Amino acid sequence: MKKSGSELFKSLNVRPFIESLIAIFVGFLIGAIVLLAFGYNPFEAYYWLFQGALGSTRGIASTLKYATPIMLTALTFAIGTRTGIFNIGAEGSFYFGAIAAVIFTNVWNNMLFGLVMGMLLGALWALPAAVLKVYRGVHEVISTIMLNWIGWFFVLWLIVGPYANPNDPNKTIRIPVEARLPEIGYGLSIAVIIAVIASLLTYFLLWHTTMGFGMRASGMNEKAARYAGMNPKMAVMWSFLIGGLLSGLGGAMKIMGEGPTYAISQGGANIYGFGFDGIGVALVGRNHPLGIILAAIFFGMLRAGTALMQAQAQVPLEIIKVIQGIIVITVAIPSLYDLIKKAIHRGAAQ
């Protein structure tokens, strides 16, 4: 009986899940120390954080709203990692998805067209990094970061220049009413459902198709994959393109699905940083689409709760980024699970 229990334990593979939970705990713990050091009350801060994120239906809707874009940018990073590359370019593709939605829904007032063009431009912005990686051996961390910056300035120019709102200097022209994503209540649009479906499709692609098998095999061992007749170069290409496509979708939905403005705000304030947050989500979700859905909801909670935390406990909302950073560093500790288990055993033995 006991044996079968431990077998089930192993088959569920709870180990990464537990490691992520430990990382989250460490993140909050060190976050509390930082709060104390700057003279804030961590209990009060965390209380209002969770109250804001989960204390009301509106709070939960807000959590899911924040989870949506980072779920998609996390998938970008995860697909990259599964194929053996560190694709940091979700940020840039996200910008292009957002601006594409603004541009093309105003060309043709159609929701689906906006989403498709967002995905296409997102993928297009991932293409240079893919080509440079495959044909020139340029490390993707450098190329994607540079593309993020170039994309940022380009989109910034579009925001203040050709697509600035002539009636409101604080934002771009809006998404036409008919092209906006339908709302499902409490300010939440169908974007969250689309993001979950995208996660499930990514899971299906990676683990239940020949193409996905080839991609994962190339990521695990490029040489072996090549000997087995697969094409690691194409795997890398597809990884970048599908990744860019997903982030582009995220950027498009961010603007098409979130009221009240349905526009990119000046300085790109409402499209910045989702790619970077997505990396954290992917790492906590262990680069698994199902883990990413959970991790995105957790990171969404952190974002959704900050407003109330800042209002009630006067804690700057940036503390959340501090906690996120520490969680990611903790996730990077290999065999964290074994270290903790050893420590517990030692404690129990004494």
Add this chain to the structure above:
Amino acid sequence: MNVGDVLTVLFTSLMAMVPIVLTSVGAAWSERAGVVSIGYEGVLLMSAFFGAIFAELAHNALVGLIGGILIGVLLGMLHGALTVYLKGDHVIPGIGINLLAMGVVPFGILAYWGTAGQHQLPHDAQMWHWKTPYGELSPMVFVTVLIAIVTWWVLFKTPLGLRVRSVGENPEAADALGINVEKYRFWSTVYGHALAGLGGAFMSVDWLGLVHKTMSGGRGFIALANMVFSGWNPLVSLIGGWLFGFFDALATWLAPKHIIPGQFILMLPYIMTIIIVAGIIGKARPPKWDGRPYKRE
């Protein structure tokens, strides 16, 4: 563009060169020993912030620079512990350090100075500069050149450097010869991050005299590109670093002129980075065991 403008851009380029060269020299040493880090962006940002606090508390810019080094050392120890001793992935902790910096610095600026996003340093916390009609020049420019030369000399002309390189090229052989691979790798990582820490503090207490929440501006990554460009050679990275500093300075000089939209000019250093790295990469060869954890059999 007259002679004065040329001199202005040249002076600015020498200042802009400093953080990039220091970081690429440090990164080159660390990678020669086999440890990759992409966390330098975060190191630059955090040491700029903490360096400024140190400088303000002591009313002395030098203390700020030392504080920056200290932050670099601490982050290098963190990265070294995770990658060298715990045999973890080399890229992920760097991502974590970058994310952490994106939180710590805006939070710290707000919590410590009570201003959002940016803080101007008082005069007594800023480094002394040579003032010329065409711009200012910091003694750190010369220190940076000296550090690059000395680092190159130690790395390629001394037994210590030979051991560091052997640890990155062939740790098995180094181990067989009785070199403590882990020790050399760990302290090389610390040295790399310490130099980046100096570069970060330079930005706040010396060059710009302010802390801004996005002041690293991709320089950590540009420095890595420069390291690749220079073939992991500290001496060559002086040239590359100056080149990037030049485009940085040119962008700053051109931006208010409204010849073409400022955003396009600001792209320049990043576009140049991609072009240079793409053009050079075929020839560049990293140390053999770069980024690979070494486990003793």
